[in-house]
Amino acid sequence: xxxxxxxxxxxxxxxxxxxxxxxxxxxxxxxxxxxxxxxxxxxxxxxxxxxxxxxxxxxxxxxxxxxxxxxxxxxxxxxxxxxxxxxxxxxxxxxxxxxxxxxxxxxxxxxxxxxxxxxxxxxxxxxxxxxxxxxxxxxxxxxxxxxxxxxxxxxxxxxxxxxxxxxxxxxxxxxxxxxxxxxxxxxxxxxxxxxxxxxxxxxxxxxxxx
Numbered sequence: 540x541x542x543x544x545x546x547x548x549x550x551x552x553x554x555x556x557x558x559x560x561x562x563x564x565x566x567x568x569x570x571x572x573x574x575x576x577x578x579x580x581x582x583x584x585x586x587x588x589x590x591x592x593x594x595x596x597x598x599x600x601x602x603x604x605x606x607x608x609x610x611x612x613x614x615x616x617x618x619x620x621x622x623x624x625x626x627x628x629x630x631x632x633x634x635x636x637x638x639x640x641x642x643x644x645x646x647x648x649x650x651x652x653x654x655x656x657x658x659x660x661x662x663x664x665x666x667x668x669x670x671x672x673x674x675x676x677x678x679x680x681x682x683x684x685x686x687x688x689x690x691x692x693x694x695x696x697x698x699x700x701x702x703x704x705x706x707x708x709x710x711x712x713x714x715x716x717x718x719x720x721x722x723x724x725x726x727x728x729x730x731x732x733x734x735x736x737x738x739x740x741x742x743x744x745x746x747x748x749x
Contacts, residue, residue, distance in 0.1 A: 612709040614649065615649060675710060701713070
């Protein structure tokens with residue numbers, strides 16, 4: 540009875556929380572509302588799934604895992620990137636130093652690749668790969684992000700910027716929607732892709748835990 544009456548602080552709750560709770564909490568759901576004082580335990584995963592639906596909960600968990608502990612997935616060969624930059628700079632002598640360093644090996648990590656493309660191909664004002672990663676993280680946690688499902692991948696659209704993640708926690712890419720499309724939904728419809736569309740705040744609201 541004494542244990543049930545004690546109020547655990549948030550830091551303690553985070554330490555004892557199972558993964559599915561941490562995945563939800565990182566998206567802005569108050570962890571104290573995920574703790575059932577009567578049961579002296581966290582809300583069960585199966586009860587959360589019943590509230591939001593199996594597919595929707597998988598979406599929540601994938602976004603939460605990516606926001607909490609996600610990693611950039613692919614390694615790429617550098618040759619196609621070299622060709623892209625030759626079109627912009629004319630010759631390798633004109634390449635900025637950070638491009639020369641990136642192209643000095645045969646493979647490049649996906650975060651660096653997307654950082655260089657966004658900065659030099661698309662003109663984003665970026666200072667480092669870490670800054671792009673921070674933008675990606677803010678983007679996928681934004682309550683107004685519109686979530687589309689394309690196969691197993693999730694597409695998060697906000698202010699014409701698109702973040703792509705893949706279960707269980709992979710960061711795939713971050714880019715700007717092509718000008719000829721007014722929204723990602725229009726692009727998906729034009730390509731005949733299967734679509735699942737919902738805003739992140741709606742998913743959290745369905746949990747009834749805001």
